[in-house]
Amino acid sequence: MSEKGLRELKKQRTFDAVSETAIGMFLKDGFDRVSVNDIAAAAEISKPTLFRYFPSKEDLVLHRFADHAGEPARVVTARADGQSAVDALHLHFVDGLAARDPVTGLNDVPEVLAFHDLVFSTPSLATRVHDYQLRDEEGLAEALVPLTPDRLTARLAAAQILAVQRVLARDNWHRLTTGESAASHHPAAVAAADGAFEQLRTGLRLSREG
Numbered sequence: 557m558s559e560k561g562l563r564e565l566k567k568q569r570t571f572d573a574v575s576e577t578a579i580g581m582f583l584k585d586g587f588d589r590v591s592v593n594d595i596a597a598a599a600e601i602s603k604p605t606l607f608r609y610f611p612s613k614e615d616l617v618l619h620r621f622a623d624h625a626g627e628p629a630r631v632v633t634a635r636a637d638g639q640s641a642v643d644a645l646h647l648h649f650v651d652g653l654a655a656r657d658p659v660t661g662l663n664d665v666p667e668v669l670a671f672h673d674l675v676f677s678t679p680s681l682a683t684r685v686h687d688y689q690l691r692d693e694e695g696l697a698e699a700l701v702p703l704t705p706d707r708l709t710a711r712l713a714a715a716q717i718l719a720v721q722r723v724l725a726r727d728n729w730h731r732l733t734t735g736e737s738a739a740s741h742h743p744a745a746v747a748a749a750d751g752a753f754e755q756l757r758t759g760l761r762l763s764r765e766g
Contacts, residue, residue: 571609574599578616583670587617587678614684617675621688624659628718629695641703645717646753649724653745656738661728662745664738672729693718720752 577599581590592613596603610616628645635644652660658668675681697707697714704710728745732738755761 567609570601574601574606574609575616575619579671579674582617582674583667587613587674587681614681617671617681618684618688620671621685624692625688626692626695628692628714628721629699632696632699641700642717642753642756645721646749649721649749649753650746653728653742653749659725660745661725661730662732662738662742664732664736669729669732673733689718689722717756720756724749724752 574595578590578595581595581598592603592606595616596606599606610619627648631644631648632641635641649660653662656663656665658672661672663669675685693711693714696718697710700710700713701707704713724745727748728741731741
């Protein structure tokens with residue numbers, strides 16, 4: 557391996573180690589109770605060095621979401637010939653359920669459940685997640701523009717599609733936190749996803765009664 561490659565490997569190992577240290581401390585003591593100074597000391601690096609890897613305290617946690625940044629737009633752009641955007645996103649979500657991708661909410665590894673609880677119970681982290689979601693929505697809308705009559709339609713479609721995915725994921729996560737296993741809930745999660753995406757295809761139909 558080249559010297560440059562070794563440097564990059566060392567940087568990545570430091571990045572991963574600092575993040576894992578921080579997340580472990582947050583899970584144990586709470587996000588707001590752990591300071592950046594505490595994390596730097598535990599990771600045996602200086603505070604300036606820590607900030608070179610992570611611009612903010614929140615980034616120590618939320619860099620994990622970066623792996624999925626822009627994913628909806630990429631799925632639409634890379635879809636098979638003749639496949640609709642909704643069909644591509646539907647298949648991608650169902651595949652994620654089978655793979656127990658944490659982004660689908662269907663992952664009952666205790667550390668993953670604890671991580672999700674940390675994120676969504678900490679206001680500053682939840683706010684940042686919302687920012688990530690808005691960027692994904694904007695990216696998906698851009699990918700949908702060529703498939704829709706105008707930009708407003710593309711924006712409305714992107715918002716609806718990602719809202720469906722968020723609701724499905726949160727429902728899966730909630731069911732796991734109440735004691736269901738990912739394996740036992742998987743068939744119901746797939747059925748819920750199938751129904752939700754079919755509703756996207758056909759439009760919302762509400763009863764006039766009630």
